[in-house]
Amino acid sequence: xxxxxxxxxxxxxxxxxxxxxxxxxxxxYGKAALVLRGFSVEVRRGEIVCLVGPNGAGKSTVLKVxxxxxxxxxxxxxxxxxxxxxxxxxxxxxxxxxHVLQGHxxxxxxxxxxxxxxxxxxVADRTALLDRxxxxxxxxxxVAERWSTTAGLLSGGQQKQVEFARALMVRPDVVLLDEPSxxxxxxxxxxxxxxxxxxxxxxxxxLLVEQNARRxxxxxxxxxxxxxGRVFVRGPAQELLAxxxxxxxxxxxxxxxx
Amino acid sequence: MVxxxxxxxxxxxxxxxxxxxxxxxxxxxxxxxxMRVVMLAHAAFILLSAYVAWWFSSTTGLDPMIxxxxxxxxxxxxxxxxxxxxxxxxxxxxxxxxxxxxTFGIALVIEGLLGLAWTGTQRRIHLPYGTSSxxxxxxxxxxxxxxxxxxxxxxxxxxxxxxxxxxxxxSLRATIQHGQAxxxxxxxxxxxxxxxxxxxxxxxxxxxxxxxxxxxxxxxxHWHWIGPLMAIIVVGGLGSIPGAAIAALAxxxxxxxxxxxxxxxxxxxVFYVALFLTLMLRPQGFFGGRLAQRF
Numbered sequence: 001x002x003x004x005x006x007x008x009x010x011x012x013x014x015x016x017x018x019x020x021x022x023x024x025x026x027x028x029y030g031k032a033a034l035v036l037r038g039f040s041v042e043v044r045r046g047e048i049v050c051l052v053g054p055n056g057a058g059k060s061t062v063l064k065v066x067x068x069x070x071x072x073x074x075x076x077x078x079x080x081x082x083x084x085x086x087x088x089x090x091x092x093x094x095x096x097x098x099h100v101l102q103g104h105x106x107x108x109x110x111x112x113x114x115x116x117x118x119x120x121x122x123v124a125d126r127t128a129l130l131d132r133x134x135x136x137x138x139x140x141x142x143v144a145e146r147w148s149t150t151a152g153l154l155s156g157g158q159q160k161q162v163e164f165a166r167a168l169m170v171r172p173d174v175v176l177l178d179e180p181s182x183x184x185x186x187x188x189x190x191x192x193x194x195x196x197x198x199x200x201x202x203x204x205x206x207l208l209v210e211q212n213a214r215r216x217x218x219x220x221x222x223x224x225x226x227x228x229g230r231v232f233v234r235g236p237a238q239e240l241l242a243x244x245x246x247x248x249x250x251x252x253x254x255x256x257x258x
Numbered sequence: 259m260v261x262x263x264x265x266x267x268x269x270x271x272x273x274x275x276x277x278x279x280x281x282x283x284x285x286x287x288x289x290x291x292x293m294r295v296v297m298l299a300h301a302a303f304i305l306l307s308a309y310v311a312w313w314f315s316s317t318t319g320l321d322p323m324i325x326x327x328x329x330x331x332x333x334x335x336x337x338x339x340x341x342x343x344x345x346x347x348x349x350x351x352x353x354x355x356x357x358x359x360x361t362f363g364i365a366l367v368i369e370g371l372l373g374l375a376w377t378g379t380q381r382r383i384h385l386p387y388g389t390s391s392x393x394x395x396x397x398x399x400x401x402x403x404x405x406x407x408x409x410x411x412x413x414x415x416x417x418x419x420x421x422x423x424x425x426x427x428x429s430l431r432a433t434i435q436h437g438q439a440x441x442x443x444x445x446x447x448x449x450x451x452x453x454x455x456x457x458x459x460x461x462x463x464x465x466x467x468x469x470x471x472x473x474x475x476x477x478x479x480h481w482h483w484i485g486p487l488m489a490i491i492v493v494g495g496l497g498s499i500p501g502a503a504i505a506a507l508a509x510x511x512x513x514x515x516x517x518x519x520x521x522x523x524x525x526x527x528v529f530y531v532a533l534f535l536t537l538m539l540r541p542q543g544f545f546g547g548r549l550a551q552r553f
Contacts, residue, residue, distance in 0.1 A: 067442060069441065089441045090441075093443070093444045101438060101439055101442065105436050105438070107439065107440075108435055110432070114428060118432055121444045121445060122443075
């Protein structure tokens with residue numbers, strides 16, 4: 001499978017705690033122009049990396065490439081030090097990566113139980129699965145309280161927690177979160193960010209895309225500003241927040257035209 | 259003046275017919291749920307299975323139901339292959355329209371092959387119990403209709419259990435409800451959708467055998483069935499199996515009851531009247547219907 005990946009730019013060093021690394025990725029949809037034009041990012045264990053940038057900059061595309069929903073045209077994807085370029089979502093899931101999609105992606109007409117158990121679809125060990133259920137119920141109380149409810153009947157914030165719980169069933173090393181605050185009111189958004197912080201406490205690395213950029217950077221370790229399919233600037237999240245020019249351009253100094 | 263006994267008899271016959279329609283429509287609504295495919299060849303496959311049942315029964319002298327041992331797995335396989343190599347290759351954005359053309363072509367091919375193999379002569383299965391009936395509270399119920407209904411009920415119950423209780427059913431429902439999320443929990447959605455198609459076509463195998471007991475068949479007969487079946491799944495809400503079953507029971511019963519005052523030709527229009535009323539009043543269908551809204 002690695003034959004089709006082209007030249008390998010930068011094989012990860014052994015013992016390095018980078019969980020997910022994208023190297024010089026080019027990707028796009030169909031015959032349309034490229035969305036990502038040489039994008040690179042790395043996410044370390046227990047670290048939250050936040051991608052910010054204008055609409056259409058390619059933030060969601062980065063996540064789709066990382067989780068195998070979209071194939072790269074060139075460049076490479078590394079997961080836990082192993083080449084994962086061109087791997088399918090099922091394969092990446094087994095290797096420790098899960099992806100929470102933008103918008104609502106619960107299976108609406110299934111119960112919370114069915115949703116969460118499907119999160120463990122690739123886990124064959126029944127005992128491990130049941131242990132994991134107890135774990136996610138502990139992290140997200142709503143999941144335990146509404147276990148037998150049809151997921152589509154829950155509020156937006158509750159559905160998001162079910163999605164988080166579903167993504168955690170595989171014991172991921174890294175979780176990709178696409179606009180988790182979308183459609184939530186400010187109070188629920190604050191609650192959601194708390195949940196993301198809990199993911200970090202659980203030792204999971206997080207790659208986060210947020211349009212609520214300022215709020216997201218406040219809780220992130222690393223910020224990465226994406227524009228025109230490339231990294232425009234990258235650095236510790238607090239430094240990006242302090243930069244007045246960036247603030248004006250990308251962090252909602254002016255209201256974004258979403 | 260319509261007698262109470264006739265009304266009661268019609269009601270029973272209507273429910274039996276509706277049960278059979280429910281099975282025939284279940285496959286059709288399943289294809290639509292899986293990938294927005296309008297499967298015009300569904301009735302042609304039902305007819306194919308009916309022909310196989312007739313042919314098997316007339317050459318061996320055995321009960322036509324035994325042919326199901328071969329047709330159910332065969333149809334499942336055909337459905338899987340058809341999805342994998344034909345339907346899955348259509349562009350998702352034009353899937354619904356193009357699937358109409360593609361499956362229209364498949365229906366014509368099946369019709370042509372039936373004519374080639376068995377000519378255009380009308381065929382009918384002759385069974386030892388073909389003309390017998392049982393009396394139930396004064397109503398005369400033909401045995402063949404009871405057998406068809408039982409077969410339909412058994413198949414629908416199995417379909418329900420497969421969808422609700424098996425890992426395959428859960429992954430198929432997940433694929434229908436959110437394909438990308440299903441991929442992201444590790445489901446091979448292409449394979450599962452193909453198996454879902456196979457499942458739909460397997461219901462056509464059972465439905466065809468059940469119909470062969472009570473219908474006189476000829477190669478172009480499927481065009482008479484696809485219209486009412488399409489109307490049933492729209493009334494029930496596209497993609498909803500329980501919706502299709504309820505709509506089928508209701509419309510089947512109304513159709514048989516209307517035969518008393520109107521005769522069978524006009525009674526058949528109930529499907530189209532229901533279709534138009536649904537599109538005017540509640541275009542997403544009366545039960546379920548979430549999928550149609552997404553259009």
